[in-house]
Amino acid sequence: MVESALIPAELEAERAFLTEAREALARMHRDVEGREVPMIGGEDNDERFTNEASTRAHQQRTQALVDMPDVPLFFGRLNYEAGTIEELDQIYIGRRHVHDGSGAPLVIDWRAPVSVPFYRATRSDRQRVLLRRRYGFSDTAELTGFEDEPLIGAGEADQADRFLRAEIERPRTGPMRDIVATIQPEQDDLVRAPLHPSVCVQGAPGTGKTAVGLHRVAYLLYTERERLSRGGVVIVGPNRSFLSYIRKVLPALGEVDVRQITIDELISLPAAASDESEAARVKGDARMAGVLQRALWSYVGTPTEGILYSKGSQRYRVHDYELVDIVSALRGSTRYDPGRNALAQRIAHAVLVLMERRGESPDDRVQNAVARSKPVKQLVDAVWPRVTPEQVLHRLLADADFLAQVAGDFTAEERAALLWQKPARSWKSAKWSGADAVLLDELEDLIERRTGSLGHLVLDEAQDLSAMQLRALGRRCRTGSATVLGDLAQATTPWAAGSWDRVLDHLEKTDGVVAELDRGFRVPDQIIDFAARLLPEIAPTLGVPRGVRTVADSLSIVQTDAVSLPDTLVAFCRTALAGEGSVAVIAADDQIARLRDALSAAGLEPALLGETEEEMDTTRLVCVPATLAKGLEFDAVVVAEPAHIVAAEPRGLQRLYVVLTRAVSRLQIIHADPLPAALT
Numbered sequence: 001m002v003e004s005a006l007i008p009a010e011l012e013a014e015r016a017f018l019t020e021a022r023e024a025l026a027r028m029h030r031d032v033e034g035r036e037v038p039m040i041g042g043e044d045n046d047e048r049f050t051n052e053a054s055t056r057a058h059q060q061r062t063q064a065l066v067d068m069p070d071v072p073l074f075f076g077r078l079n080y081e082a083g084t085i086e087e088l089d090q091i092y093i094g095r096r097h098v099h100d101g102s103g104a105p106l107v108i109d110w111r112a113p114v115s116v117p118f119y120r121a122t123r124s125d126r127q128r129v130l131l132r133r134r135y136g137f138s139d140t141a142e143l144t145g146f147e148d149e150p151l152i153g154a155g156e157a158d159q160a161d162r163f164l165r166a167e168i169e170r171p172r173t174g175p176m177r178d179i180v181a182t183i184q185p186e187q188d189d190l191v192r193a194p195l196h197p198s199v200c201v202q203g204a205p206g207t208g209k210t211a212v213g214l215h216r217v218a219y220l221l222y223t224e225r226e227r228l229s230r231g232g233v234v235i236v237g238p239n240r241s242f243l244s245y246i247r248k249v250l251p252a253l254g255e256v257d258v259r260q261i262t263i264d265e266l267i268s269l270p271a272a273a274s275d276e277s278e279a280a281r282v283k284g285d286a287r288m289a290g291v292l293q294r295a296l297w298s299y300v301g302t303p304t305e306g307i308l309y310s311k312g313s314q315r316y317r318v319h320d321y322e323l324v325d326i327v328s329a330l331r332g333s334t335r336y337d338p339g340r341n342a343l344a345q346r347i348a349h350a351v352l353v354l355m356e357r358r359g360e361s362p363d364d365r366v367q368n369a370v371a372r373s374k375p376v377k378q379l380v381d382a383v384w385p386r387v388t389p390e391q392v393l394h395r396l397l398a399d400a401d402f403l404a405q406v407a408g409d410f411t412a413e414e415r416a417a418l419l420w421q422k423p424a425r426s427w428k429s430a431k432w433s434g435a436d437a438v439l440l441d442e443l444e445d446l447i448e449r450r451t452g453s454l455g456h457l458v459l460d461e462a463q464d465l466s467a468m469q470l471r472a473l474g475r476r477c478r479t480g481s482a483t484v485l486g487d488l489a490q491a492t493t494p495w496a497a498g499s500w501d502r503v504l505d506h507l508e509k510t511d512g513v514v515a516e517l518d519r520g521f522r523v524p525d526q527i528i529d530f531a532a533r534l535l536p537e538i539a540p541t542l543g544v545p546r547g548v549r550t551v552a553d554s555l556s557i558v559q560t561d562a563v564s565l566p567d568t569l570v571a572f573c574r575t576a577l578a579g580e581g582s583v584a585v586i587a588a589d590d591q592i593a594r595l596r597d598a599l600s601a602a603g604l605e606p607a608l609l610g611e612t613e614e615e616m617d618t619t620r621l622v623c624v625p626a627t628l629a630k631g632l633e634f635d636a637v638v639v640a641e642p643a644h645i646v647a648a649e650p651r652g653l654q655r656l657y658v659v660l661t662r663a664v665s666r667l668q669i670i671h672a673d674p675l676p677a678a679l680t
């Protein structure tokens with residue numbers, strides 16, 4: 001990085017330009033804020049809806065133009081060969097577009113086509129670029145220096161790598177930051193992939209999957225804003241702590257209208273019960289879709305009597321065998337509820353045919369009246385009764401005989417796992433688990449098709465989702481596309497779908513393209529090589545990830561005894577806190593509170609992740625239960641007692657792999673019990 005003392009005049013000029021751009025952005029903000037929102041008169045629903053939508057759009061436009069004091073307005077510059085872009089031979093590249101009072105661009109959005117060479121141009125493929133300049137900023141977005149990379153003539157080859165490394169190693173404070181200044185070509189391919197088809201990214205820990213997903217959303221909102229604004233964009237993450245960690249990336253990129261939620265929130269039924277692991281696995285199994293379908297349709301019976309419809313002195317009889325034919329033609333050809341209506345209409349139609357045969361000429365109104373008549377309604381209610389998802393699921397989980405009838409090839413053990421030990425007396429008082437909520441959602445859609453579709457859906461840590469969850473997500477995005485991100489080696493749930501082809505299948509995005517990221521940016525080589533010793537056991541088909549950095553002394557393993565472990569932990573945390581950046585202590589869930597107490601007793605004031613969701617914003621030292629570590633990272637990490645993390649759950653080795661790959665600069669492992677065999 002060029003220091004200010006070396007070429008003060010040029011640095012001063014760059015700073016002056018930054019000030020000019022900031023003022024221009026402030027003016028753009030004032031202009032939009034002051035603009036009156038056009039309202040249409042009238043109070044009917046359509047007009048109110050239009051007015052609300054205009055007001056919301058105006059608020060979003062205004063909010064997107066707010067200058068964030070800690071986010072630099074530009075991060076790079078390209079000098080092009082003369083004549084490459086009209087009247088401009090250099091462009092500044094930033095997080096959003098800024099123009100001056102006359103409309104001339106000052107900063108170009110990184111998503112614009114002219115910005116692409118910033119990420120792509122190389123000495124062998126210059127794309128008419130002469131020079132790439134990268135800027136350095138302080139934490140308060142003050143411009144501190146710049147570095148030039150000429151793409152022509154003499155120059156260093158590894159400048160880009162140095163810059164990337166400095167960016168990765170910049171100490172972490174608070175939530176995740178964007179990577180817009182250093183997106184790598186293989187990541188850029190995915191970020192700028194078109195809206196359709198869906199994209200699925202398998203990537204080792206720290207390869208930038210989350211970062212890619214978020215930047216892809218920002219990119220798609222830039223190129224496809226109209227199409228996406230109708231259905232909206234939703235990002236689904238594994239838990240609230242993770243969502244809190246990523247929540248500032250999109251706003252820093254100027255995108256403030258993306259929902260970031262957990263799958264439980266999306267399905268919107270707060271779980272009131274929990275499942276044993278095996279029950280949850282079976283409930284998440286794709287075969288449950290067939291079970292639910294059979295269970296629901298088993299409510300449709302076979303008519304045993306005909307129907308007699310009277311109008312004045314006339315009687316019309318539809319025979320039982322005709323009704324049997326109508327019901328069997330309809331069964332399974334529509335959703336359940338529309339099937340009820342169709343049955344009433346078909347019976348009415350049969351009555352109309354009888355009327356016509358007698359020389360009458362009934363019209364549609366007569367058909368509707370017959371369909372709504374008492375005898376027809378009674379027959380429909382008896383043969384094709386109205387049911388709720390809760391009724392069906394309650395019966396399925398409470399009634400062993402009913403379950404056995406519809407369970408298909410589920411084994412007796414699997415059926416036993418599904419059945420409630422103590423069923424609630426009625427479906428109204430049943431307490432549903434998260435996995436039940438997904439089944440209720442499936443039933444709801446079998447009864448009445450879900451309408452509307454998201455424009456785009458991002459699934460992070462998607463390796464953990466069950467087939468049934470994926471189906472529920474796919475239903476919410478029937479005509480939209482998806483970005484699916486994950487790592488099969490980090491699948492810790494017993495119900496995980498197991499392969500990306502299956503994931504895309506369950507989502508009903510079979511045209512999706514699977515890509516792989518294998519350069520790990522977060523974790524230094526020594527640590528990734530150590531963690532990768534687990535791969536032959538947990539994911540034998542996946543390759544070993546490549547690190548992009550070696551960091552001296554980044555890994556240390558300390559054996560101690562159970563009594564001294566807390567003191568060793570305190571000593572490491574003290575040393576780590578003397579440096580810069582974030583520090584995490586990760587341990588099995590049932591041990592983390594005890595370790596936190598030890599740290600508190602030593603006066604270190606740690607926070608416990610998961611208590612308030614914002615611990616990572618405010619505290620440098622965070623105690624992390626192993627099950628909440630996924631997706632997070634810290635400059636320094638201490639993992640206490642790996643063997644306990646492994647023993648705590650069926651997929652404990654996968655959990656350990658997640659935990660061992662959270663450190664950016666230093667990982668210390670402290671153990672009293674022997675390390676798991678796979679690591680030694």
Ligand SMILES: Nc1ncnc2c1ncn2[C@@H]1O[C@H](COP(=O)(O)OP(=O)(O)OP(=O)(O)O)[C@@H](O)[C@H]1O
Nearest residue numbers: 179182183184205206207208209210211521522631
């Ligand atoms: N091109 C890049 N430039 C700078 N930093 C990067 C780049 N790509 C990734 N990183 C950084 O690497 C770290 C890991 O990124 P991210 O969390 O997106 O990885 P991930 O693949 O989702 O990891 P995990 O599998 O652990 O969830 C983050 O700090 C991110 O900012």
